[in-house]
Amino acid sequence: MQETIVGAINDALHSEMDADERVLIFGEDIAESGGVFRATDGLKERFGDDRVLDTPLSEIAIVGGAAGLAMYGYRPVAEIQFSGFLPPAFDQLVTHASRIRWRTRGEWSAPLVIRTPYGAGVKALEHHSESLEGVYGHLPGLKVVVPSTPRDAKGLLTAAIRDPDPVLVMEPKQIYRSFRDEVPEESYEEPIGEAAIRREGSELSVISWGAMMYPTLQAVENLGVDAEVIDLRTISPLDDETVVESVKKTGRALIVHEAARTGGFGSELIACINDRALMYLKAPIERITGFDVPVPLLSMEDYYLPNPPRIEEGIKRVLTA
Template identity: 75%
Template sequence: MQATIIEAINDALHEEMATDDRTLVFGQDVAESGGVFRATEGLQETFGGDRVLDTPLSEIAIVGAAIGLATYGYRPVAEIQFSGFLPPAFDQLVTNASRIRWRTRGELTAPMTVRTPYGAGVRALEHHSESLEAVYSHIPGLKVAVPSTPHDAKGMLISAIRDPDPVLFMEPKHVYRSFREEVPDGTYTEPLGEAAVRREGEDVTVIAWGAMMHKTREAVDNLDGIDVELIDLRSISPLDRETVVRSVKKTGRCVVVHEAPKSGGFAGELIATINDEALMFLEAPVERVTGFDVPVPLLAMEDFYIPQPPRIEEAITETVNY
């Protein structure tokens, strides 16, 4: 079928709930209204109010309930309406979900998924547009997945729900409905922790994820005479270091694109990895194209904050011509 990212996510939830009656879905407004973006539309009608539930407006309670259910054998899928609302539940992710396996020496696990839309570009209000993936990548025991296509959104979400440990599933809402692609019917999985090489190239490695994959692909398509190897990271944690390092050793140059602020952004971890494992192969410094060290601005100013193709093209050209 041809599907958008939001339709692929909805399809994945339908598939897993039909396959495994331990799978539960809950969060703010996910049941009766189908969620603010309609990602859970039709689930309550199909699977009933015992498995698809609206919750109070309390992120710490939503994630805490997921932890409790997961340790009792369920496969909860909790939705946090926007990733900017996730910090109140940070304590639950850090203190309980991510370390329950370690704390109990494997006696208990937390096979749970926390879905949340992230990123700017939809003219939302404050705390609705953050890109905080780097923060959560620092938590041992918590996987962080960021799909960029409908095919990956469905396959990776099914993998997340089936994973024996907690997964934070960050969905790029800026491209929720911006394009369609072929998505297989039925159940299939895409691996967590494995990057995808979207385009083979020899001159420079360009790395992005989520919504920035599409800005980056547009920039790459605009370039003449530069052979780009384009990598979709797909998972922030675990990080597919092997694919990144192998590519940089081949091209000798690298540009990283993300919409989060530059300081402390995940590009820094990628650059450190490249310096550790491929420094002697570099022919130019690794370039970063990122958001700015400010809160995401409101309304039309978002366009100046988000890395746009001209900025990405300039960084690629400068790196190749260094």
């Protein structure tokens, strides 16, 4: 079937709630109205208000409640309305959900999922456009996935719900409804921790994820270069093997992400490449990123985000260095 990313997410939730009565979903305005982006549309009507619940405006309670439910046998899927609202629940992620398996030496686990729309590109207000995947990817015990296609959105969310540990699913809202793609009707999993090669090439490796995959692919197409384009899909655990093997083959690397430059996940990728493929590099690694400022409002937002011309300039610098 042809589906958008947000439609694929809705389909995954329907499938997993049908298959497993332990799966519950809750969050702000997700039951009665189907959520801000309608990702949970129709679920309350199908599964009732015992399994699909609206919550108070309290992210710490949403995530803390999910951790408790998960420890006692449920499979909660909590929606945080925008990723910029997740920091109030950071304590629950750091102190409890991500380390309960370690703390109890495997006696307890917290198989919860947190879904949250993230990133800029929709002209939203403050706290609605953050891209903090690098922050959450730093937490041992928490898996972080970022789909960029409808097929991956359904498969990765399904895998996250079935995972025995907490998973943060960061959904790039800029491309929620930008396009449709073929998505299997049946339930399936996309493996957490495996990158996807979106385009094979030998001149350089271009690494990105989420909504930035599309300006990246467009820039490569515009220049006509023989670039290998890698979609990470998972921030943690990182598929460093795919990244390193690609760089060993091409000898050049460019990283594209919309998060602020300093301390962004691109820094970790550079360290990984330097650790394991330094002697294969023919040129310094380049980064095309957001700037070290909060995402600007409205008219300046497009300037903040990496776009094909900026990415093209980065590709040229890598290839001519």
